[in-house]
Amino acid sequence: MLMDIKNDQHVEAARIQKEIKSYLGLRSNALIFEYGVADQNKIKLDLITINPRHNQSFLFHSVNGYDKVDALNKMLDYVQNYREKESSYTIQWIANGEKELHTSYFRASNMYDALDKLYYGRDMNQITVFSVVLNPVA
Numbered sequence: 001m002l003m004d005i006k007n008d009q010h011v012e013a014a015r016i017q018k019e020i021k022s023y024l025g026l027r028s029n030a031l032i033f034e035y036g037v038a039d040q041n042k043i044k045l046d047l048i049t050i051n052p053r054h055n056q057s058f059l060f061h062s063v064n065g066y067d068k069v070d071a072l073n074k075m076l077d078y079v080q081n082y083r084e085k086e087s088s089y090t091i092q093w094i095a096n097g098e099k100e101l102h103t104s105y106f107r108a109s110n111m112y113d114a115l116d117k118l119y120y121g122r123d124m125n126q127i128t129v130f131s132v133v134l135n136p137v138a
Contacts, residue, residue: 009069016072020047023079032057035071038064045071047079048120054102056095059120082107088135089114096126
């Protein structure tokens, strides 16, 4: 039995991932597509960015979908529209044991969402946040 190429989920997922990377203008090693299981057997997709300057990872955005392709299509829609829908935040922080102050930029619906993106996948006690600033609209 031959699989219809148009219905190949892996090919479609790879195409959408490539489109997301291209739209964001990031290198392949600066973007991670992390899949998990969400509520009600949905697929959760966390799009994670890697900042080479800090050597740190941050959550870009999370979506839930019925399958990988659905989640990727929702992420693509977010990537294409997030600048108009979300505010820009600047967060200054330092990791425990380091001396260098880091500045990171996030798009988020509110300050708490921006902090969640900073703290994603790490112990909150390992980072000290000095400031969270809502950037003026340009």
